[in-house]
Amino acid sequence: MAAVPKPNELIKISHLPPKTGWMDTPVVFRKGNFSYPAKKKSLDVVGMPYGRDWSPMDEDWKLPDNWKQIVMEGLRERLEKFRTLRLFMDICVRCGACADKCHFFIGSGDPKNMPVLRAELLRSVYRKDFTTAGKIFGKIAGARELTMDVFKEWFMYFFQCTECRRCSLFCPYGIDTAEITMIARELLNLLGCNIEWVAGPAANCYRTGNHLGIQPHAFKDMIEFFVDEIEGVTGVRVEPTFNRKGAEILFITPSGDVFADPGTYTLMGYLMLFHEIGLDYTWSTYASEGGNFGSFTSHELMKRLNAKMYNEAKRLGVKWILGGECGHMWRVINQYMDTMNGPPDFLEQPISPITGTRFENASSTKMVHLVEFTADLIRNGKLKLDPSRNDNLKVTYHDSCNPSRGMGFFDEPRYVIKNVCNNFYDMPTNTIREQTFCCGSGSGLNNEEFMEMRMRGGLPRANAVKYVHDHHGVNMLSCICAIDRAVLPPLMNFWVPGVGVTGVHELVGNALVMKGEGERTTDLRSEPLPGFEEEDEDEDL
Ligand code: SF4
Ligand code: SF4
Numbered sequence: 112m113a114a115v116p117k118p119n120e121l122i123k124i125s126h127l128p129p130k131t132g133w134m135d136t137p138v139v140f141r142k143g144n145f146s147y148p149a150k151k152k153s154l155d156v157v158g159m160p161y162g163r164d165w166s167p168m169d170e171d172w173k174l175p176d177n178w179k180q181i182v183m184e185g186l187r188e189r190l191e192k193f194r195t196l197r198l199f200m201d202i203c204v205r206c207g208a209c210a211d212k213c214h215f216f217i218g219s220g221d222p223k224n225m226p227v228l229r230a231e232l233l234r235s236v237y238r239k240d241f242t243t244a245g246k247i248f249g250k251i252a253g254a255r256e257l258t259m260d261v262f263k264e265w266f267m268y269f270f271q272c273t274e275c276r277r278c279s280l281f282c283p284y285g286i287d288t289a290e291i292t293m294i295a296r297e298l299l300n301l302l303g304c305n306i307e308w309v310a311g312p313a314a315n316c317y318r319t320g321n322h323l324g325i326q327p328h329a330f331k332d333m334i335e336f337f338v339d340e341i342e343g344v345t346g347v348r349v350e351p352t353f354n355r356k357g358a359e360i361l362f363i364t365p366s367g368d369v370f371a372d373p374g375t376y377t378l379m380g381y382l383m384l385f386h387e388i389g390l391d392y393t394w395s396t397y398a399s400e401g402g403n404f405g406s407f408t409s410h411e412l413m414k415r416l417n418a419k420m421y422n423e424a425k426r427l428g429v430k431w432i433l434g435g436e437c438g439h440m441w442r443v444i445n446q447y448m449d450t451m452n453g454p455p456d457f458l459e460q461p462i463s464p465i466t467g468t469r470f471e472n473a474s475s476t477k478m479v480h481l482v483e484f485t486a487d488l489i490r491n492g493k494l495k496l497d498p499s500r501n502d503n504l505k506v507t508y509h510d511s512c513n514p515s516r517g518m519g520f521f522d523e524p525r526y527v528i529k530n531v532c533n534n535f536y537d538m539p540t541n542t543i544r545e546q547t548f549c550c551g552s553g554s555g556l557n558n559e560e561f562m563e564m565r566m567r568g569g570l571p572r573a574n575a576v577k578y579v580h581d582h583h584g585v586n587m588l589s590c591i592c593a594i595d596r597a598v599l600p601p602l603m604n605f606w607v608p609g610v611g612v613t614g615v616h617e618l619v620g621n622a623l624v625m626k627g628e629g630e631r632t633t634d635l636r637s638e639p640l641p642g643f644e645e646e647d648e649d650e651d652l
Contacts, residue, residue: 115143115563118605124220124567133222134235134255138264140167143563146270146556149310154303156314157405157412161303167266172259174302179257183240185301189294190241196294199286200237203230209278209288214549215271218567223268226278226288232264233295266304269295271564273556274407275512275549292554297409305408309555313404316416320399321366327396333369334394337379344379344637346629349386351394354427358393359464361424364435364481365402365593368614374596376635377436377614380623384485384616387625388465388493392433398423401440402593406447407555414451417443420478421455431461432478436614438592439553441480441520442513449475466491480514482591482615486523489530495624500631501532502641504587506618507579508537509572509599510547511592521545524591524615531622536583542575552598565598566605573606580607589613 115121129136151162165173175181190197209226211217216224223229231253238245238254245254255261274289299305312322319326325333331353342348352358364381368374385392398419405412424432434440449455458477461470468487470479488494508528514520521544529535542548551568552561579585588599588610599612621634632643639645 115566115605118566121563121566122570124218126220128222133228133231134250136223137260138267140263140267142560144271144561145267146306146308146558146561149303149305149307151303153307153310153314154305157310157317157415159300159303159305159310159408159412163303167263172263172304178262178302181301182257182262182298185298186237187241189297190237193290193294195287195290199230199291200234200241202284203227203234203286204284205231206283208281208283209286212278212281213272214275214277214551214571215273215564215568218551218570219564223264224271229268229272230286230288230291232261232268233291236261265295266299269299270306270556271568273512273549273551273553273568275553276516277512277546277549280516280545293406293410296407300409306555306558308558308561309404309407312402312555313408313412313416316400316402316404320395320397320419321369322400322402322404323366323370325366325370325399327399330366330369330396330399334378334382337375337382340635341379341383344633344635345383345625345631347383347386347625347627349382351382351385352392353394353396355393356427358427359391359430360393361398361427361429361432362392362394362435363398363401363420363432365437365440366400367402367593367597368435369399371597373600373612373617373636374593374614376617376620377596379635380614380616380618380620381435381481383620383623383625384494387623388488391464393427393429395423395427401434401437403440403443404555406439406443410447410451413443413447417448418452420444420448421452421458424455424477425457430459431473432458433461433481433484434478435481436591436593436616438511438513438594440513442517444476444478445518448478463487465493480518480520480523480591482514482520482527483523485616485619486526489527496531496619496622497624498531498533498622500621500634500640501618502534504532504618505534505536505583505585506532506587506589506613507535507576507585508543509550509576509588509590509595510543511590511595512547512549512553514591515547516545520591524589527615528589528618531618536579536585538575538579542571548572548575550592550595550598550602552602553594557594557598562601566602569598569602570606573602576603576610577607580610585610587611587613589615589618591615
């Protein structure tokens, strides 16, 4: 991993245009600005072609002789298949409204990170082969040949886009650069040019059901470890079940919640909540991953990895599916699952067994997000909550791009947080809700070697956190996305030290007053609750 410059160095960002035109400015791979390429064994597992040992820094990328033909044929197929792609290629007027809306452009100053120019990397090649003006006028019409340099540029910049869709919000035509990135990544994948941080987890998920490659017995062991932890904190022993046929609800969450702090504390919150309301639910050790790194690879792989959710729901005979706090999982479910792998006619429209609320919004997918489920419980007075247990926290909320901009979850998480915390402060309005800034590490870019770009891309998000940290003393950043729970801690440590990261259901777990619980003196991190701090012995001296 390349050393990341210190914040006072990284903040020196030039947004001046380069001396050469964008078509004549070559791409330069250096440590810190790209992710390591996919390994052959990861591509082989899912049957993706052209696995090999290579590095983007190599002159020769070891592509087959007919690589250009493969890409252009792939582009032709996708133009026929995806009407949006053809539309997005044709209708951009290059007005520039999206230009300064991308966190990677803001944090790097690299013009090719302007959404309009990122899309133009593909659009210029499209023009050359698929438009009359491009064929006749070439460069004057903004067209160019697909060359090896262009292909390398694609790898660089389509893996410097987190598919967050912030740019599309500001485009008068609704052009979605994230979808252009998805297609460009598909084209790169035709030649084995994925990144390992996407291909590895996707391969693991294909083999074992989760990104980390954890086998069923280990998955169960981990959750049982948290059962012990909960008992230590509350005195209550929760009793999750696994692969139980006939349960009413199948619960699926990203494996990051099971294996990495601070997601694990969020998972403890899930377990406590389900126990407290007596939910008839089961975990699956096969559909043990809510995330879907296939969605960062190709529509085809996304579909294959997603299929296990409905398959497992069918095998277990549940009525509907409840999903944990995840970001891109919800984009896949909300936007694609029903049409890719459904309709799941064997499932029922979700109805909360506790409140009787019918989730009309999940009529087709048959899957409900936990934050709306919990908001409904609170609204119906089904939970006993003591928000003062979170009084050591001043909380803000990061709208993770996919559940917020992609799905419209703006009010539910805030409603839950305000019921379990007494101190909540929103970040400035142009950085939240639809306009939220990305964490800078989504869509499979949450790897170590990309850390410099992650810190650059996360700068606008961190800057907004810094505002509420400085003005209100905010010390906790909450979110409903597992990738965010993994990537925001280093981002905060870098730009806003002193701000922690939590899932919303960790806050719920802290505030939840459970039947039969003992005196709670610590939170789920085993830190003292407010009022139970040990006196600092040094101060007494
Ligand atoms: S989708 Fe997000 S990361 Fe990609 S170009 Fe648009 S704003 Fe930038
Ligand atoms: S805002 Fe839309 S039309 Fe304008 S440059 Fe960006 S993508 Fe093109």
